[in-house]
Amino acid sequence: MLIAEENQGIGEKTNMGTRTLAGGVLSDREDVTRNPIKIFTRELDMYYGAVRALQGITAEIKERAVTALIGPSGCGKSTFLRTLNRMNDTIPGARIEGTVMIDGVNIYGADVNVAALRRMVGMVFQKQNPFPKSIFDNVAYGPRLHGITDKAVLEHMVEESLKKSAIWDEVKDRLDTSAMQLSGGQQQRLCIARVLAVGPEIILMDEPASALDPLSTAKIEELIHQLRKNYTIVIVTHNMQQAARVSDFTAYFYMGSLVEFGETKTIFTNPTKKETEDYITGRFG
Amino acid sequence: MSEALLLTLPKLTSQRVRWSEILSDVLVRFFALIPLSALGFIMYMIIRKGAGTITWSFLSQMPLNGMTEGGIFPCIFGTLAITLLMILMALPLGVAAAIYLTEFAGRGFFFRVIRAAVNNLAGVPSIVFGLFGVGFFILFVGRSFDHVLKTGMLFGQPCMLWAAATLAVLVLPVIIVSTEEALNAVPQSQRSASLALGATKWQTIWHVVLPQARGGILTGAILSISRGAGETAPILFTGCAYFLPRLPVVHLFGVIPIVNPFDQFMELSYHIFIMATQSLDAVKTLPIQYGTTLVLISLTFFLNFTAIIFRIHFRKKMGMVSV
Numbered sequence: 001m002l003i004a005e006e007n008q009g010i011g012e013k014t015n016m017g018t019r020t021l022a023g024g025v026l027s028d029r030e031d032v033t034r035n036p037i038k039i040f041t042r043e044l045d046m047y048y049g050a051v052r053a054l055q056g057i058t059a060e061i062k063e064r065a066v067t068a069l070i071g072p073s074g075c076g077k078s079t080f081l082r083t084l085n086r087m088n089d090t091i092p093g094a095r096i097e098g099t100v101m102i103d104g105v106n107i108y109g110a111d112v113n114v115a116a117l118r119r120m121v122g123m124v125f126q127k128q129n130p131f132p133k134s135i136f137d138n139v140a141y142g143p144r145l146h147g148i149t150d151k152a153v154l155e156h157m158v159e160e161s162l163k164k165s166a167i168w169d170e171v172k173d174r175l176d177t178s179a180m181q182l183s184g185g186q187q188q189r190l191c192i193a194r195v196l197a198v199g200p201e202i203i204l205m206d207e208p209a210s211a212l213d214p215l216s217t218a219k220i221e222e223l224i225h226q227l228r229k230n231y232t233i234v235i236v237t238h239n240m241q242q243a244a245r246v247s248d249f250t251a252y253f254y255m256g257s258l259v260e261f262g263e264t265k266t267i268f269t270n271p272t273k274k275e276t277e278d279y280i281t282g283r284f285g
Numbered sequence: 286m287s288e289a290l291l292l293t294l295p296k297l298t299s300q301r302v303r304w305s306e307i308l309s310d311v312l313v314r315f316f317a318l319i320p321l322s323a324l325g326f327i328m329y330m331i332i333r334k335g336a337g338t339i340t341w342s343f344l345s346q347m348p349l350n351g352m353t354e355g356g357i358f359p360c361i362f363g364t365l366a367i368t369l370l371m372i373l374m375a376l377p378l379g380v381a382a383a384i385y386l387t388e389f390a391g392r393g394f395f396f397r398v399i400r401a402a403v404n405n406l407a408g409v410p411s412i413v414f415g416l417f418g419v420g421f422f423i424l425f426v427g428r429s430f431d432h433v434l435k436t437g438m439l440f441g442q443p444c445m446l447w448a449a450a451t452l453a454v455l456v457l458p459v460i461i462v463s464t465e466e467a468l469n470a471v472p473q474s475q476r477s478a479s480l481a482l483g484a485t486k487w488q489t490i491w492h493v494v495l496p497q498a499r500g501g502i503l504t505g506a507i508l509s510i511s512r513g514a515g516e517t518a519p520i521l522f523t524g525c526a527y528f529l530p531r532l533p534v535v536h537l538f539g540v541i542p543i544v545n546p547f548d549q550f551m552e553l554s555y556h557i558f559i560m561a562t563q564s565l566d567a568v569k570t571l572p573i574q575y576g577t578t579l580v581l582i583s584l585t586f587f588l589n590f591t592a593i594i595f596r597i598h599f600r601k602k603m604g605m606v607s608v
């Protein structure tokens with residue numbers, strides 16, 4: 001009954017965009033479906049010790065687009081995200097089977113430099129985690145690691161990164177003060193600036209706004225919209241409306257499996273699988 | 286409170302609970318007073334009898350007349366020199382061990398063996414360290430050096446180097462445990478942030494973990510210094526001297542004076558010990574004994590106090606609320 005009602009709404013474009021099953025609307029945005037594939041996983045299994053956390057994930061993630069990962073808690077979203085920059089390597093007992101290709105290179109290949117991979121695939125965490133250093137030193141941390149010592153170059157990189165992450169105006173007069181004095185939302189945008197400073201092509205975000213107030217969340221969403229033009233973004237989110245607002249593609253995970261993966265407007269208005277629909281309409285999860 | 290509620294309270298039992306509470310309260314306060322009054326009494330005695338002795342010449346002169354007169358400068362010098370040498374050896378070793386234990390070792394068999402060893406080391410009586418110092422550092426390491434390097438008896442005899450090394454082993458558990466605590470207090474999310482930016486594990490330890498653990502490590506280092514500075518037994522056989530008519534100093538290139546780690550040395554706590562037990566005139570030297578004790582205790586207090594200040598300062602800097 002509900003489906004029938006909602007289905008009548010599909011395609012009926014309002015000024016605001018398309019209404020979704022989860023409530024809210026999809027914003028109109030340019031078509032990215034023909035963008036090249038940036039990340040490709042094939043038959044990806046991931047284990048914590050004997051426990052299998054991911055089962056046979058095969059997915060293609062498009063370049064310069066936002067892909068949202070949704071699904072109930074514990075279904076493996078964060079785990080999948082961490083396989084893309086090999087942060088799972090730091091967890092004792094974690095191992096993978098299958099392949100993850102980025103730009104056609106198997107990132108689990110023997111000759112892959114993990115540090116270089118993580119520079120290319122940046123990560124923003126659920127809980128903002130700035131270093132207890134100055135705002136400047138936070139952003140300059142990555143460039144300095146990778147050998148940049150020239151003060152003018154560093155200053156330029158810091159400014160650019162802070163501008164790109166839409167926080168420059170708020171902090172430009174106090175770059176020397178501790179990052180710990182910023183608000184939660186500012187800290188999270190600083191963490192994004194810190195990632196941008198190492199020059200990534202892909203940015204992984206694990207529920208980047210879940211600890212923030214609505215206003216800060218809106219700023220992060222706006223920022224994601226800006227970054228999408230130049231970066232490939234994979235974002236985990238608990239918030240269905242947020243997924244609908246920010247993403248071009250949506251992947252629905254359930255108990256370690258990828259149930260459905262497609263364009264956000266399809267997933268949110270006319271999903272193929274019953275489970276997906278149950279989840280995004282809030283009947284389950 | 287309403288009448289009805291008051292009536293429902295069982296009066297008798299509540300009264301009994303109160304009495305036992307008051308009793309235990311008084312007892313606990315009394316027991317807490319024991320160490321406090323003991324400390325107070327000791328401090329009072331030492332200050333009353335020692336303060337008069339403390340003059341500039343007492344602090345800056347050599348002992349005179351068979352150590353029944355004069356000052357204790359060589360003892361102060363020796364104590365400072367040996368603790369400095371001790372911490373130079375113990376700190377890098379202890380911090381390295383703690384880094385290994387927290388950042389690299391798994392939680393397997395080897396880790397548990399090392400942990401147990403560290404804990405047991407902390408419980409060994411200090412005289413045992415003294416004997417260990419003689420057996421291991423002087424007779425084994427020192428003699429072997431002499432044998433291999435053909436240096437005669439340079440290494441194979443009691444000297445400041447081996448006394449400091451023995452003290453270093455003694456304070457190692459303090460440094461390891463406090464450093465481990467400091468490292469574990471650095472949130473995992475800080476390590477993740479660094480690693481995810483493409484830092485290696487060592488870069489992460491060096492640029493993120495150690496700076497945040499610095500306060501805790503320094504506090505541990507200072508506490509270990511104050512522990513080591515008061516110890517007599519470990520240096521008894523390994524290098525300290527009853528009396529030395531000169532400072533353990535050697536002139537580098539004939540001009541630059543530096544501490545000579547191959548010489549013996551005088552030391553405050555040992556000086557008190559021999560003045561009290563083996564002096565030519567133990568009664569006449571009582572003021573010297575109290576004065577020396579006051580100097581030693583002041584030094585230890587000063588170090589502990591510095592450690593506390595450090596801890597407060599770094600906790601504030603890390604943005605932690607409680608101190």
Ligand SMILES: Nc1ncnc2c1ncn2[C@@H]1O[C@H](COP(=O)(O)OP(=O)(O)O)[C@@H](O)[C@H]1O
Nearest residue numbers: 048053071072073074075076077078079080091
């Ligand atoms: N470090 C870990 N060690 C062991 N099991 C883990 C670890 N992290 C996650 N898991 C398990 O893997 C599964 C997926 O977790 P996760 O990827 O965090 O889910 P999500 O992000 O979708 O909530 C869960 O069952 C969780 O208990």
Ligand SMILES: [Mg+2]
Nearest residue numbers: 077078079206
């Ligand atoms: Mg998660």
